[in-house]
Amino acid sequence: MKKAIIIGATSGIGQAVMLELTRRGWEVGIAGRRQEQLIELQRTNLNVIATQRIDITHPDAADQLHTLIGKMGGDIDLYFHSSGIGYQNPSLDIDKELRTVETNALGFTRMVTAAYHYFLQHPERPGHIAVISSIAGTRPLGAAPAYSATKRYINHYMDCLRQLLHIQGVRHLCLTDIRPGFVRTPLLTDGGNYPMQLDVNQVAKEIVNGLERRKSVITVDWKYRLLVFFWRLIPRFIWLRLKIASKK
Numbered sequence: 073m074k075k076a077i078i079i080g081a082t083s084g085i086g087q088a089v090m091l092e093l094t095r096r097g098w099e100v101g102i103a104g105r106r107q108e109q110l111i112e113l114q115r116t117n118l119n120v121i122a123t124q125r126i127d128i129t130h131p132d133a134a135d136q137l138h139t140l141i142g143k144m145g146g147d148i149d150l151y152f153h154s155s156g157i158g159y160q161n162p163s164l165d166i167d168k169e170l171r172t173v174e175t176n177a178l179g180f181t182r183m184v185t186a187a188y189h190y191f192l193q194h195p196e197r198p199g200h201i202a203v204i205s206s207i208a209g210t211r212p213l214g215a216a217p218a219y220s221a222t223k224r225y226i227n228h229y230m231d232c233l234r235q236l237l238h239i240q241g242v243r244h245l246c247l248t249d250i251r252p253g254f255v256r257t258p259l260l261t262d263g264g265n266y267p268m269q270l271d272v273n274q275v276a277k278e279i280v281n282g283l284e285r286r287k288s289v290i291t292v293d294w295k296y297r298l299l300v301f302f303w304r305l306i307p308r309f310i311w312l313r314l315k316i317a318s319k320k
C-alpha cells in the first residue's frame with residue numbers, strides 16, 4: 073500500500089486530498105496545528121495511520137515531520153504540502169503580511185527542504201513532493217501582496233528544486249506544483265470577492281489524478297487554465313493598471 077504525508081490536512085484542500093487518497097487505497101499520515109481535528113480524522117478513517125501536531129512556522133517542525141514519518145514505519149511515497157494562509161490585505165496590515173510570509177514562505181521552505189533531504193536519503197523507492205501554490209503566483213495581485221508574492225516564491229522554489237535534481241543527477245524524485253483557482257474552503261472567508269469558486273472535492277480528484285500521472289504543474293481547473301493562459305499575454309504595464317480581486 074502506498075503511503076502519503078499530508079501537511080495541512082485539518083481542513084480545505086488538504087483534507088479533501090486526504091479523503092481522495094484514502095478512497096484510492098493510500099495510507100496517510102496527517103498533520104496541522106489543530107490536534108482535535110487530527111484525532112477526529114484518524115478516528116473516522118481507517119487509512120489514516122498516524123497523526124502529528126505540526127506548526128510549520130515553528131523551528132522544530134522538520135523534527136516533527138521525521139517523527140511522523142517514523143510513526144508510519146519510516147517509509148513514505150508522497151509528501152503533500154497544503155498548509156498555507158492568505159488574506160486580501162489592501163490596507164497592508166503588517167501582522168497579516170508577516171504571518172503570510174512566515175507560513176507560506178518560511179514554513180514552506182522548512183518543510184519542503186526536510187522532505188527533499190528525506191527522499192534523497194531514500195533512493196531505493198520513487199519519491200514525490202507535491203505542494204499547493206496558487207494561480208495567484210502567476211501574476212501580481214495588488215489586493216493580496218504577501219499572498220501573491222509567497223505563491224510566486226513557491227512556483228519559483230519548485231522550479232529551482234527541479235533544476236537542482238538535474239544538477240545532482242537525482243532521478244527517483246518527482247516534484248509537483250499545484251495551482252488552484254478559487255476553491256470553496258475556509259481560506260476564502262475573509263470577506264473578499266472570490267468569483268468562480270470550485271468545489272473542493274472535485275479539485276481534490278483533479279489533483280490526485282495529476283499526481284498519479286506525476287505531472288510537474290497542475291492548474292485546477294480548465295477554466296483557470298484558460299484564464300492563466302490569457303492573463304499571461306497581458307503586457308506588464310497594462311496588468312499593473314488593472315483593478316483585480318478588490319474588496320467587496
Ligand SMILES: NC(=O)c1ccc[n+]([C@@H]2O[C@H](COP(=O)([O-])OP(=O)(O)OC[C@H]3O[C@@H](n4cnc5c(N)ncnc54)[C@H](OP(=O)(O)O)[C@@H]3O)[C@@H](O)[C@H]2O)c1
Pocket residue numbers: 079080081082083084085086103104105106107109126127128129154155156157158175179204205206207251252253254255256257258259260
Ligand atoms: N481556497 C482557495 O481558493 C485556494 C486557492 C489556491 C491555493 N490555495 C492554497 O491551498 C492551500 C490550502 O488552503 P485551503 O483553501 O484548503 O485553506 P484552509 O481550509 O484554511 O486550510 C489551510 C490548512 O493549512 C493549515 N495550516 C495553516 N497554517 C499552518 C501552520 N502554521 N502549520 C501547519 N499547518 C498550517 C491548516 O491547518 P491548522 O489550522 O490545523 O494548522 C489547514 O489544514 C493553501 O496553501 C492555500 O494558499 C487555496
